[in-house]
Amino acid sequence: MKVLLLNQCFHPDHVATAQHLTDLALELVKCGHEVTVVASSRGYDDPSIRYPVRETWQGINIRRIWTPGLGKKAKWRRLIDFAMFWGNAKRILFFLPRQDVTVCLTSPPLISTLGTAVAKLKGGAVVPWVMDLNPDEAVAAGWLKAGGIVERALTFIQSWSFRQASRIIALDRFMAERLKAKGVREDVIHTDAPWSHDQAVCYDPAAREAFRAEHGLTGKFIVMYSGNHSPCHPLDGVLAAADELKSEPRLHFLFVGGGSEFKKVQAFAKERALKNITCLPYQPMEKLSGSLSSADLHLVVMGEPFVGIVHPCKIYNILTLGIPFLFIGPDQSHGADLARRLNDPLHARTARNGDTREIVAQIRSAIQLGPRPVNVAAQALGAEFSQSLLCPRLVRIIEQAGARA
Structure with a gap:
């Protein structure tokens, strides 16, 4: 099965989403799947760190996206970085072969919408792994006005992509309730926390x-x-x-x-x-x-x-x-x-x-x-939240979504 993983961060970045996505990619390869990752070529926390644009690591095909790396000092800097990621990711995704499953995380915001649009054109299942919810987060942080035209437009786009999903991974019961309030069917939502790194972390x-x-x-x-x-x-x-x-x-x-x-x-x-x-x-x-x-x-x-x-x-x-x-x-x-x-x-x-x-x-x-x-x-x-338990369970959810597609 061909699986595409789409997120801003991936190995060797140390941010949490990069670590969890790396664990998932390695587990998918271990199960015999063909894995492609599309991520940023810059470090999440330190954009001066650059990673190779293309490489194969541990059997994973990695395609990295150029962004200007303006950092997080101002919202306009983030917005330009996000826009460039979106634009360059679109170019890469359209030229990739059809994927059986596209797993989309949530950085940059609403990136699952791009993964969904490409899957609609080429075929294959989409599984958003919701590490955070936007534009909800931007509203809660005071960056967007609730009920404003921008918030309504972004919410419409987000809801459209969620309605197309084969499965959606929520991280806890509170997130699952928010998804249901947005109209996501309960049978589509799978709730599992992001695992501990118990295979690498212990009391020492x-x-x-x-x-x-x-x-x-x-x-x-x-x-x-x-x-x-x-x-x-x-x-x-x-x-x-x-x-x-x-x-x-x-x-x-x-x-x-x-x-x-x-x-x-x-x-x-x-x-x-x-x-x-x-x-x-x-x-x-x-x-x-x-x-x-x-x-x-x-x-x-x-x-x-x-x-x-x-x-x-x-x-x-x-x-x-x-x-x-x-x-x-x-x-x-x-x-x-x-x-x-x-x-x-x-x-x-x-x-x-x-x-x-x-x-x-x-x-x-x-x-x-x-x-x-x-x-x-x-x-x-x-x-109960160990990698050895939860990571294979997520792989099974992805396999089931691909089989149905």
Whole structure:
């Protein structure tokens, strides 16, 4: 079966969607399918990084798209990059042979519409893998006016592409409900979370100490936010807590990753001369165990308007490691659901966005308890979201869609 994977990011990029799409591509090849990937030739977080325009890697045919790489400093820069990706992707897709299944992720926004249009012309099934929902996300972030002509037009395009889909992959029950509210039939929606990288990430005491020593954090109680820093995951309360707790000698905040809000974290630390904040870029997969294991308390943040629009996928690696976490977000959300399932307030802590007092109280409580032993119950819950379980299941969904087409 010929399978096309369409997304802005792919190996060797380190952003989460690139990692998950790479896992899926390798699993498809393992199952004997012919896989083509169309992605950007520039790094997602650092557009100065360039990848080969064409290459074959691990049996996967990769075609990469040129974009100007203007970055994320302004919306107009993003818009031009997205438009160039769309235009150049269209040229590549029209000249590719017919694909049995096209799996579309959601970066850049509405790229599934292009995949759907090409599949309508050439034939084959389309399976959108909804990592985030747009224009819903743009409305929630205040970038688009709800009910405005642009939002209505984009919603019409999105709804058209979803109606053509053989299956749609939603990441949690909240996203599935949003899709149903848009008119997507319930029997078309398959709900599965993006898996943990449990085949590559595990709790590693030696790598933990090595990572801490490398960054001068030996002996510290580390509170870590690792992953994409975006408006969907508001960090204002966390930064206010870091400022309030700056006199706590044992405590250190470690922000790892990238995204549009990453420089805001750096600017906040510099403006207030906070010595208890360190910012590091995305870590390569081979260093991820050491990086994530170095934390004593992980942070998972979800903005209330973004429930069902984006998904807190970082939580699965945290569960696999068995390290305590503080979920900051609304009570009705996937992160809060998982915290309730663990039913251990010393391991799965919760606070509301903007409630700096409660965030500070939870962190102080965690410091007093000190580093906790690996939580076996959390690891057992994390096993439900393992790559070895969920990735083959997604392959079966794709195979079924291709067989029906």
